[in-house]
Amino acid sequence: MFAIDQYAYSNRLRHVHPGEKFAFALVTMLICLAASSPAAPLAVLLVMSGAVLLLAGIPWRFYLKLLTLPLSFLIIGVLTVAVSISFAPSPAPMFGLTLGKITIGFTAAGWHAAALLLVKSLGAVSCLYFLSLTTPVVEIVSLLRRLYVPALFVELMGLIYRFIFVIMETAEKMYIAQSSRWGYASVRTAYTSLGLLAANLFGKSYHRSQALFIGLQSRCYSGELHVLENPRTVSRVNLLLIAAADLFLAALALYTGGGHFGRLHS
């Protein structure tokens, strides 16, 4: 999972203003979710994948693997939508199985809903991947701070992000120390070792939080983590490109089925 973090710092869109990337991902995702036919979500998936692979330069193998991560959840979810069980005498399924009074099968409507759900989800996921693969968490946190998200939330987010790595490293060291003393030789010892590791990790994290607090206090901490942001310049060209792409996608969504916004007018 940490590969995402590394790509966020090393991709080709790293130095693009985080606000631009954030806006692009967010607006595109909204269009994708609002669409009511598969055309726009498919286009979103294409545009975002293109941005991730061609603009940001993320290896396609890695990106494909990432896209398959939510797929297992999606397929289960989509199947439950696609398959309909009916007690009515003849529900006119596309094809199905009738066992006495119960008909299990696919209806055209169910099939459509499922397909739409699938592409919408994948489209939205691709938007999130675009953001997380091109923008380091630090910059997202800074952006949220500038968008007046409450300080408590933003600070917690920053601290959690920082200490995920510290805790992972501590856990890894403990794991190595345990396994070099046969801690994971059998299932039984593995359970014991894992339990000890979790307990110790909690203790260590607690001590670390105390040490961190002392360290912050030493630097005149008085309740808020003030830091200086590096000013970034917004690129007009990028803004225009984003606007053009999103206008196109929005137009496609409206043209191919309206979506929620379209339906308001009809």
Added chain:
Amino acid sequence: MGDFILEADRLEFSYPDGTRALRGLSVRIPRGARVAVLGSNGAGKTTLFLHFNGILRPTGGRVRFDGRDVRYDHRSLMQLRRQVGIVFQDPDSQLFSASVFQEISFGPMNLGLPREEVRRRVEAAMRSTEITELKDKPTHLLSYGQKKRVSIADILAMEPSVVICDEPTAWLDPRHAEQVMELFTRINAAGTTVILSTHDVDTAYSWADRVLVMMHGEVIGEGVPEEIFRDGELLARADLARPRLVQTWLALQEKGWLPAGGAMPRTWGELFALIPHRQSPGAEKPAQVYTLERGKPSGGAACGVGLG
């Protein structure tokens, strides 16, 4: 009067679990000094440091900064902490931000300085610790030595008049340890008082101009390095080894290669300069061949004779 920047006067401190970490400790830190604090683990070094910037409040005795008693109201503490900065031993416990630039800006931002001044200080601190190229790197992708430098820059950016560093060379390889010590020499040359704790007597001897030896929450020895490291009894009591340089110098004196007495050399270069060239009898040039005498009368007699 104003010769001492930090003073501890009969300091007493017990942790909540009852450990008496400081037992009537008194010490004075001269302004602009380079102080090395020596002592085994649990001697109370870190506890003393935490008193110097008001994180811990003594249960007895008092701390003075710049001749005035430290007070423990919010304003006075903030004033004290902008003057006395502590670099902690474990950088992973000190660095809270995933961005190097933001991390270093935290201290000066808290001082309420204008943004441009904060930026100037952060950049100056990054330059003097030689981490400017790490500015856009996330903290968790740095090496241990780099994190250590960031944690030092954290403090430098606040431009304190005293920098305290808890075991700056622990876990560093010799080259990085040397770089860090050079950094502290530069900081000190700019007028900042530097206090370091260390287990490395060699570093303490060659770097410090004042040495404190602590044991069981007390200062059992204080003085210039030459004095402290000549005092064999004190060193034995504190479980400290003599610096190799001093050992060598004493051994050379004992075996008659150097005259007894004289100023203790502070660097290997100084010691080497003291060692005279060996002259063969009647010759002006140094002898070409050396044979050590180990009590054997023959063989050794060949030493240098006939060359010349």
